[in-house]
Amino acid sequence: MEVTKVPSYNEMVRQSIQDHWFMDSMTDYGVYTLQYKDVARIIEKMHILFEEAGIQKGDKIALCGRNLSRWGAAFFSILTYGAVAVPILHEFHPSQIHDIVNHSESKILFVGDKVWPTLNAEEMPGLEGIISLADYGLLVCRNEKLGYARENLNRLFGEKFPSRFLPELLAYHKDQPDEMAVLNYTSGTTSNSKGVMIPYRALWSNCDFAAHVLGKEIKPGDKVLSMLPMAHMYGMAFEFTFEFIQGLHINFLTKVASPTILMRALADVKPIILIVVPLIIEKIVRKAVLPRIQDPKVRMLMTIPVIGDRIKKRICDGLTEALGGNFYELIIGGAALNQEIEQLLHDIGFHYTVGYGATECAPIITYNDWKDQVVGSCGRSVIHQELTINSPDPINIPGEILTRGLNVMLGYFKNEEATKASLEADGWYHTGDLGVIDTQGNVYIKGRSKTMLLGANGQNVYPEEIENKLSNMTLVNECLVVQRSDKLIGLVYPDQEQVKKLQLSQEDVENIMEQNRKEINPNLPSYAQLFSIQVMDQEFEKTPKKSIKRFLYS
Secondary structure, X not given: OOOOOOOOHHHHHHHHHHHOOOOEEEEEOOOEEEEHHHHHHHHHHHHHXXXXXXXXXXXXXXXXXXXXXXXXXXXXXXXXXXXEEEEEOOOXXXXXXXXXXXXXXXXXXXXXXXXXXXXXXXXXXXXXXXXEOOOOOEEEEOOHHHHHXXXXXXXXXXXXXXXXXXXXXXXXXXXXXXXXXXXXXXXXXXXXXXXXXXXXXXXXXHHHHHHHHHHHHOOOOOEEEEOOOOOOHHHHHHHXXXXXXXXOEEEEOOOOOOHHHHXXXXXXXXXXXXXXXXXXXXXXXHHHOHHHHOOHHHHHHHOOXXXXXXXXXXXXXXXXXXXXXXXXOEEEOOOOOOXXXXXXXXXXXXXXXXXXXXXXXXXXXXXXXXXXXXXXXXXXXXXXXXXXXXXXXXXXXXXXXXXXXXXXXXEEOOOHHHHXXXXXXXXXXXXXXXXXXXXXXXXXXXXXXXXXXXXXXXXXEOHHHHHXXXXXXXXXXXXXXXEEOOEEEEEEEEXXXXXXXXXXXXXXXXXXXXXXXXXXHHHOOHHHOOOEEEEOOOOOOEOOOOOEOHHHOO
16 A cells, blocks of 8 residues: 555644634534634634643543534544544443543543533542533533633633634644544444544545545535434544535534434435435335335336336435435445345435444445445445455455554554454454455455354354344344354344234234244245244344444343
8 A cells, every 4th residue: 555645634624714714614403503713713712721721732531422513613622732532422321431531531521411410520530620512611620720711711812812813823733643633432332342542644534535535526515414423433524524624514413313303404404415324214214215115016117117217216306305305425334234225225226325434444444436336335445445355265255354554543542452453563453344345346244253153063144144134024123133052043123113003912023023034034044044033122222323232132
């Protein structure tokens, strides 16, 4: 891989603020808006607070709260000061939040108003201050200088900028490529979370990748709707930081969106690109598209060349309009997309693509433009990154996906053992995911090496492939395949809406699941067939990006 000169990331942030000074930057949807100049003012005030409190370059500052404009402004304040941002998913259990704040050695915590009442400041003794994301007020202060600075912040700001606060006066920390910018704790699908040390080169590389593939499709002032948690690298990189650097207007859905609120926001904002996890698009397709094509007459008409094309276009246009009607493409990532849903999206000509990444790569690893999307694939290796499959026959035999390049992390914070296990001396990162690759370089993920099960005769069983089929069966809302005493068991949480609508008893549901098992098994290899299906009485516990926490059910 050729050596790439990595420019200053903070300089790109500064340049964007200067170039888009009077433009809208971030909006808490339905509440209020910050222009780029407002973000600049917040950044300077935060810098005064940090400096007065004695925060040093490289010190850790944590953020924990739902998506808000003030979260975004605080994040850039931390980086441009030269401190390390520690974003914490607000859905984490309070004890996890306490542990991460302590493990990261954070000096200050920015906290949201919904999270704060659940926390205990005494459990985080290393903090010098806790700042509210609602109004930047001090909730806890253990540093006199910090308290003084917060009380006198407007005066101190006036002294720093005695005449006028102008864009040309901005001066930010000059970052180095291998300097840690973000310490991001993984959401823990297969194990407990680890602190991933993300360097500036990885932030820049992901931003440059996005500019490379989407730069021609967007322009300053275009709008996006941010739905994914910014504390997760996927949402942070592609619904927030890239857009900010490009001068876009970011609209945050500040609350958990019901389908009604989401559809209203999409119609109002009309985002230029859409970033979603599979769960969102699968639910929309199942509710809005599948019922329209269940009729045997419609299915038959769809097979007739000219008429079928018209019907597909009408369905595609309807789905596109429901999602705002203005986007270049819908990018799906964060988990596997159901194959039947994807095939349908492909057949109707919908502008979608499926990407693949990992927190450890900040996050992008593979991607294709929607025009090049191959059904079942998650794209090809991206710019500034190379990829290989650790297999004697990568086209036919699944092997672990390895990647290296500018996107790859520095390692796991205070966890040398985990770092050595996943990061080779020559830079190759072991993703823990298994896949194959075709002759055009398209990658197809088969499952996680940690979730792969061993059949009775040594065969490799990929539970995700069984789950993909099972999730399309009658009444199945969510499912997971586990192994117990060499037998494969399907765990299913039924579609409660349908259960109530059809007035089904528990016994009825169990009988339907048994019928599902009998229908699915003939379509599976003998070693991958289900011994039984167990009905769950509540939803599976999930990570904030809506992946089921497998390790809880293994």
